[in-house]
Amino acid sequence: MQEIFFERPYEFIPPYRGKFLPRLLRNMEMFRPHLRKHEGVESYEIRNADRLNKSVDDGCGVLLTPNHPRTADPVALGWLAKQTNLLFYGMASAHLFHRGWLQSKLMQIMGAYSVYREGTDRQAINVAIDAMATAERPMVIFGEGTATGSNDKLTELMDGLSFIARAAAKKREKTDQGKIVIHPVTFKYIFKGDLLSTAEPILSDIEDRLTFRRLPGASLLDRIDRVGHALLSLKELEYFGEVQPGPYVERQKHLVEHLMRPIEEEWLGKVQTDGIVMRVKDVRMRIFPDIAHGKVDAEEKKRRYRQLEDTYLAQQVTFHHPNYLTEEPTWERILETIRRFDEDLTDHARVMRPWHVIIDVGEPIEVSSKRDKSLDHDPITREIQTVLNTRLTELSREGTPYRGE
DSSP, X not given: OOSOOOSSOOOOOOOXXXXXXXXXXXXXXXXXXXXXXXXXXXXXXXXXXXXXXXXXXXXXXXXXXXXXXXXXHHHHHXXXXXXXXXXXXXXXXXXXXXXXXXXHHXXXXXXXXXXXXXXXXXXXXXXXXXXXXXXXXXXEOOTTSSOOSOTTOOOOOOTHHHHHHHHHHHHXXXXXXXXXEEEEEEEEEEEOSOHHHHHHHHXXXXXXXXXXXXXXXXXXXXXXXXXHHHHHHHHHHHHHSSOOOSOHHHHHHHHHHHHHHHHHHHHTSSOOOSOHHHHHHHHHHHHSHHHHTTOSOHHHHHHHHHHHHHHHHHHHHHTSOTTTTTSSOBHHHHHHHHHHHHHHHHSSOOOOOXXXXXXXXXXXXXXXXXOOTTSSSOHHHHHHHHHHHHHHHHHHTTSOBOOOO
């Protein structure tokens, strides 16, 4: 489990509101070395940036809601900021501000501020609402809640997006300052290197870790499929004592429910039906705060950390889409899958390069301050999800098809 928990009481870290420094860093592309070194992202293309500029020029309060396939996404938005000559505010998980003084300060200068994922962070929500209500800057919120690792698939969006947008619209109505609009933003990463020379060393190392012998004549997809089944089987042996029968997708679901069910029953009183990110967030909000405030003894802290590890595993397992390669094998999906295996085994994925990122700005969605309560779904969240899914399907065709190289 990656270092996402810090045992100290949470303190809100606000965004830097000056303009000179963020403009300087943006225009000099000071974020580019980070993208190249840590993410392998070396080039970019911005599409339909004029849509965002028009909303800002019209005086609208703006919310940007990108998909979140990679940890590179928030940093890559620097290119969109530069092309539109804008500055953004954005929520960032509080743990990211504890990875060194320099990183924390740079994030703040570029408009990021902390949000406490293990609780309800009123300060973070209010900053977002005010930024949109005053149209100070476009606000960025990644509705999936975490980087998913699967560029062509969108997980369920959290309802917090629509709540914040409606609250800003209600606040704007009182001053008659104009509209609140949402621009869905789609990230698509295209691999520009050589597939085999990039994939082979990492996949071979993973096979060695699993003590696999090479299968003569096995294709790249066959080898990836074997690794995927092996990793799932290892977790089944750990949690059930034996490999489970049935199709791969059913085994995945069974493991996730086995992990989540007892934790949800203990802390929430019942098993939840939301998407996995929301389910994990709900139990973390109950489990972790007492640890952060030093209110549990060593034995209880150890027990709770085991539960947190189980929720993290459930989330990671869910993010493995079982048909991701069989339905549409592309170089990008192959490398994403290998990268996820690498991360599952070591908690740190090796950098693959070079990647080219497309950042596409969607048409504005006007936000009403009122929700139609007769509907069994949130229409704003549903529309964002539909737009992003449609655009991801279209952009997936720009990937490189795998033809058995």
